[in-house]
Structure formats: structure tokens, C-alpha cells
Amino acid sequence: MNRTQPITLLVCALGGEGGGVLTEWLVEVARHAGYAAQSTSIPGVAQRTGATTYYLEVFPVPLAELGGRRPVFSLSPVPGALDAIVSSELLETARQVGNGMSTPQRTLVISSTGRTLTTAERMQLGDGRTDSGRLLELVKSLSREHHVFDMGAVARDAGTVVSAVMLGAIAGSGLLPFPRDAYEHVVGGGKAPDKVGRMAAASLRGFAQAFEIVRTPREQAAMVSRLLATTTQDAPAEHALPAAIAQQFPPPVQGMLGLGYARVLDYQDETYARLYVERLQQVLAAEHAADPAGARGFAVTTEMARWLALWMAFDDIVRVAELKSRNSRAQRVRSEVRAGEQDIVKVYDHFKPGAPEFAALLPASLAHRVTAWDRRRPTPWALPLKVGSHSVFGMASLRLLASLRWLRRRGSRFAEEQALIERWLAAVVAGTREGWRLGHEIALCGRLIKGYGSTNERGKKNLLHVIDHLAALPGTTAAARAEAIAAAREAALADDAGKALDAALVRHGAPARPIEPQPIRWMKRRPVANP
Incomplete structure (x- = not known):
């Protein structure tokens, strides 16, 4: 937060919705919390009822820390310089956004999904309503953060007016540096919770509901960001790739190569990581032969760097214990x-x-x-x-x-996995030498290897079946085989049951996958007890 500039907020409300009361509440909350604030109102029309916009500025530094100095506030909003827009009606929100008040780099937008039809909308012989979906897209595209919900429904549920709901949304957004109890103190008239009147109690209910509606997704997003940050910190660093190895690969490949090398090294040891590099060198040599100028950005080698690392670092009980x-x-x-x-x-x-x-x-x-x-x-x-x-x-x-x-x-699984990887690697190298796209499509089949247990086994069987029956399909061109492999891969990813994959295989002249044998167990019949 910039502590040298005020926080700027534009409130838009239709006539009778309590926009003036909301602004008074905000100013009073600021003063109660020890901050300087100023508000101005701009009367207008909204093609339905009267509409007033209220402009509020709050200095983010407490008065106690200013040493007797007082901030100088503006009287009117400046387009593109707003920290937040709060509106009780979707079209009014879109109107302010369309006027340039909101910017995707700065402005938080809080709006109701509710609509009050304009005169022009009512005059149409048919359905003259403006498409709310288009209005929402405009709000989303021109805001840094947005919270849109039905404020009218919340107000009706709480038995209060929209202004209390808007105040709760502002408080839940964390826009202003005020604690929640400062808002509730002002709304309750400074009385204890058990002594407030019926109207104040209803306003506090609406405030609380809107507060949670806005706060909850913000906290969830913050948690996801923290998890992603932690995952990024835990991930092997790209700079773990030795310079001597990086020099052997073109720049477009080095980023993914660094991640894959670090993953395989962390999974097993340096010898295993060298094997990973040696396998990629085979792919790079084949891609150089198919695309000497590198016009396609060495996409085959890059994709192999990704999927080969994931397959080589397959999950087993040792890996699970190490991660946990x-x-x-x-x-x-x-x-x-x-x-x-x-x-x-x-x-x-x-x-x-x-x-x-x-x-x-x-x-x-x-x-x-x-x-x-x-x-x-x-x-x-x-x-x-x-x-x-x-x-x-x-x-x-x-x-x-x-x-x-x-x-x-x-272990037996390590040997089995390496044998399967070599089959896939050989198919990629051979396919790339025959036709760049063919090799690229076979490399992308690494996406089929995912999960663990039966899911992982099914993915490997699907990949090998595609390689064995489509990569070398007789009587077809490399381009046709590439198309067939791409179709089969997408079908396998779209349908876990495998019916779509079998249909794609048959459609391109390959046999469907064999039916998995199921054991038949014969159980001894229990002797029948004598009556």
C-alpha cells in the first residue's frame, strides 16, 4: 500500500438505496479508527430514478502517526486513479467502468448482479434487456479484482437495506485499514451487540453476510497463492543444471531440461540424471536431422524433456515416503x-x-x-x-x-519401467527422423503416463498400443500416422474407460486394445446342512 496517497473509493447507488448513509458510515468508521477521511456526493440521473455517486478518500496512515499534519484530499474522482468502485446495480457498474474509472492494474470492483431496467430497456416491444453477461465480462476485463453477487437478495434475507450489504462487502475486501469491529461499532450506534435496536441488528446481519461473501474467496485465493509459492520453493531449481550440460542443448530446451534434470537428480542420483540427459541427446540428434534450422523451436526435445522426467521419476513407496x-x-x-x-x-x-x-x-x-x-x-x-x-x-x-x-x-519395477521408456524413446527417435510431426505426436503421448496404480498401468498400456499399431502403420504416410496418433491420444485422455480410444484406433486402421483377462475363481460349494 502506498502510504503517501489516499485510498480512493467511488460508491454508486440508485435513489432510495442508502448511498448517503453508507458514505456517512464509512467516514465515521475512519474517524473511529483514527484515520482522516473526506467524502463528496455528485447527484445525477440513471434513466430510472435519481442516482448519486459518492466519492471517498481515506488516508492510509493513522492521524496519530502524522505528527499534527493533515492530508489534502480531492473533491472528485479521477478516471484511472480509483482504488475501488462499489455499486448496487450492474449497469451502473458497467457505466462507470466504461467511463474509464476502472483500470485492470489498480481498481477493485464490488458490484451487485441485480438490475433495475432503464427507460430505454422498458420501451422495447420485445425483450430489450441489456445482456448481463456482456456487462460482467466488461467488469472482469477492466478490474484488478472483482466481487459480484446479488446484494438485493442478501439485503432481503437479512431484512435490511443494500447500504449495509455494501458496507460489509467493502469491509470484507480489506480495501480500508479498519478492523471489522470498527465497522460494527458504527453500524450498531456504539452500543453493545445485545442492546442494539431492531434496525441496527438487521443492518449488522446484512453486513456480516456480505463480509463473509467477499472475505471467503479472498482467503481461499490467498491460501492457493501460498501453496503455489511453497510448491515453487520446493520444486527443483532451474539453475541446478550444470553449465556443461546446458551448452549441449539449444536455449529453447534448457528451461525444461533444467527442471527435468533437477527432478530426476532429486529422485535418484547423478548417474540416473546423466541417463536422462543421454536419452534427450538422442532425441535432439534426431530433431536436428529432421529440422536442421530449428524452425519449430526444438519442440520435440522440449516435450520429451518434460514427459521423460516425469516417467523416469515414477511414484513408488520410497518416493511417497520421501515426499511425506x-x-x-x-x-x-x-x-x-x-x-x-x-x-x-x-x-x-x-x-x-x-x-x-x-x-x-x-x-x-x-x-x-x-x-x-x-x-x-x-x-x-x-x-x-x-x-x-x-x-x-x-x-x-x-x-x-x-x-x-x-x-x-x-527392483523389478525399475527394470520394467526402463524397458518401457526405451521402447517409447526409440519410437520418438525413429518417428522424428521419418517426419518431424510424427515424432512430436509420439513425444506428446507421454501425457498418457499419469497417476499411480491401475491408472498408471492403463496409461502405459495405451501408449504402447498406440506406438505398436499406429506409429508404424503400414501403407500410410508419416503425416497420416501423426494425425492418427494425435486423435488416439486425445481420445485416450478424454475417456478413462477407453471406448473412445478403441474407436479412434479402429477408425485409423489399427486393432482395438485387447480385452483384459479376468480370472475365474471356482469356489467350493458349502455342504447343505441336514434338516
Whole structure:
């Protein structure tokens, strides 16, 4: 907040809606809170009833800190220099926005969705109402922040007038540096809550409802921003990419390459990160051959840098334990629940690893025995766990499990994932050499690999089926195969059941996916008891 300039607010209200009372309340709240404020009113017409705009300026520094100095206020609003516009009618809001009063860099707009038809709208033989959707789009496009709701409905529900609702919205927006109790003190006439009159009590109800309507989405947005900021801080930094590696790739690729390299390095070790770079070098060489001038911005290599890193850093029980035991995660949880420094927060993580999760860390020979045993069971085996990550034992358990990353390379799943990645990589390289777009579409198929468990397995099967049957479809051109792969990929992403994918495959001359075999279990019949 600029502490050398006043906060500027324009209030727009139709006749009889209490705009004058609202302005008086705001000035009185400012004085009660110890701030300097000034208001002016500009009478006008609105093609329905009388309409008055009220202009208010509040200096954001308390009088006690000004050392006897007094700010000089303006008498009228200046287009483009308003911090907020508050209006009780949508068309009036759009009128002020259209007059240049609001700017997307500065102005907060609070408006009602309610409409009072103008004379011109009423004169039409048919439906002459102005499209409210267009008015809303105008408000959204020319405001820094906007809060639009039905103020009339809130006022009716509370049994009060719109001015009290507008005051609550202003208070909930955080525009003015006044605490909530300062507003309520003025609306209640300075009386205790249990001693206010019926009209003041109704005004306080309308104030409270509007306050929450505006405050709640602001707090939710602030929480999302904090989470995104925390996630950004937790994310591997782009500068983790060594300069020697960066020099081997063109500038358009380096940003995504840096993120992918840091992710793979954080996931396993430097050797694994080097393998990631070596795989991308194969793609870059193929793209150089298909597009020597780099006219397409090395999009194939860039997409592979993204999706290859995500696949190579596949989720397993070790990765989950490592992420859940990070200090940044504990800080994020405390922030989400708004815990104070002295508050105790208990976090319980629920795990239910099955036989495949444990088999993934075992060599192939042992893993096959474990999974075969699990398939013979009537129901899959799983181990439900409830781990208190806030406790010493719980955190130690997670850290112990996270320390098993060295075992990952020796596990059966690691070998299986690397074999599948190599098949995809070979298809991308071969497709790129044959036709740039073909390679690009195959690279984008990395989007199919997502989630974990059955979702992840289904995505990998879909990708391999597309590669095996569309990437090398006989009797077709590279361009036609690229079109077919793009259609199949989008169909797979749009329909989890896979029906759209099967239809797209058949439409382009490829077989549909095979039906997954389902085991038939024969159960012994219980003996019938003798009557």
C-alpha cells in the first residue's frame, strides 16, 4: 500500500438505496479508527430514478502517526486513479467502468448482479434487456479484482437495506485499514451487540453476510497463492543444471531440461540424471536431422524433456515416503490449518501398500513369486498403515523407508519401467527422423503416463498400443500416422474407460486394445446342512 496517497473509493447507488448513509458510515468508521477521511456526493440521473455517486478518500496512515499534519484530499474522482468502485446495480457498474474509472492494474470492483431496467430497456416491444453477461465480462476485463453477487437478495434475507450489504462487502475486501469491529461499532450506534435496536441488528446481519461473501474467496485465493509459492520453493531449481550440460542443448530446451534434470537428480542420483540427459541427446540428434534450422523451436526435445522426467521419476513407496517426510510438507500443513507457533499439529498418513508395491523393490525372480502368490488369493493382499508423521516413531519410519532409494535400482519395477521408456524413446527417435510431426505426436503421448496404480498401468498400456499399431502403420504416410496418433491420444485422455480410444484406433486402421483377462475363481460349494 502506498502510504503517501489516499485510498480512493467511488460508491454508486440508485435513489432510495442508502448511498448517503453508507458514505456517512464509512467516514465515521475512519474517524473511529483514527484515520482522516473526506467524502463528496455528485447527484445525477440513471434513466430510472435519481442516482448519486459518492466519492471517498481515506488516508492510509493513522492521524496519530502524522505528527499534527493533515492530508489534502480531492473533491472528485479521477478516471484511472480509483482504488475501488462499489455499486448496487450492474449497469451502473458497467457505466462507470466504461467511463474509464476502472483500470485492470489498480481498481477493485464490488458490484451487485441485480438490475433495475432503464427507460430505454422498458420501451422495447420485445425483450430489450441489456445482456448481463456482456456487462460482467466488461467488469472482469477492466478490474484488478472483482466481487459480484446479488446484494438485493442478501439485503432481503437479512431484512435490511443494500447500504449495509455494501458496507460489509467493502469491509470484507480489506480495501480500508479498519478492523471489522470498527465497522460494527458504527453500524450498531456504539452500543453493545445485545442492546442494539431492531434496525441496527438487521443492518449488522446484512453486513456480516456480505463480509463473509467477499472475505471467503479472498482467503481461499490467498491460501492457493501460498501453496503455489511453497510448491515453487520446493520444486527443483532451474539453475541446478550444470553449465556443461546446458551448452549441449539449444536455449529453447534448457528451461525444461533444467527442471527435468533437477527432478530426476532429486529422485535418484547423478548417474540416473546423466541417463536422462543421454536419452534427450538422442532425441535432439534426431530433431536436428529432421529440422536442421530449428524452425519449430526444438519442440520435440522440449516435450520429451518434460514427459521423460516425469516417467523416469515414477511414484513408488520410497518416493511417497520421501515426499511425506520433507520439512517443507510439515510447514505447508501448518500453514493450511493456520497453526500458531505454540500449536501442536498431529498429522496421520494412511498407507495401504499391496503385494505389487513390495514386489517392486525385489529382484525379478522374487517379485514374480510375490505377485503370483497375490494373484492366487481370492482378494489382493494389502497392509493398511496409519503413520503419525508428527511423532518421532512415525517420522523415523518414513525416513527409513525413504532411505531405500538405493534398493530401487535392484527392483523389478525399475527394470520394467526402463524397458518401457526405451521402447517409447526409440519410437520418438525413429518417428522424428521419418517426419518431424510424427515424432512430436509420439513425444506428446507421454501425457498418457499419469497417476499411480491401475491408472498408471492403463496409461502405459495405451501408449504402447498406440506406438505398436499406429506409429508404424503400414501403407500410410508419416503425416497420416501423426494425425492418427494425435486423435488416439486425445481420445485416450478424454475417456478413462477407453471406448473412445478403441474407436479412434479402429477408425485409423489399427486393432482395438485387447480385452483384459479376468480370472475365474471356482469356489467350493458349502455342504447343505441336514434338516
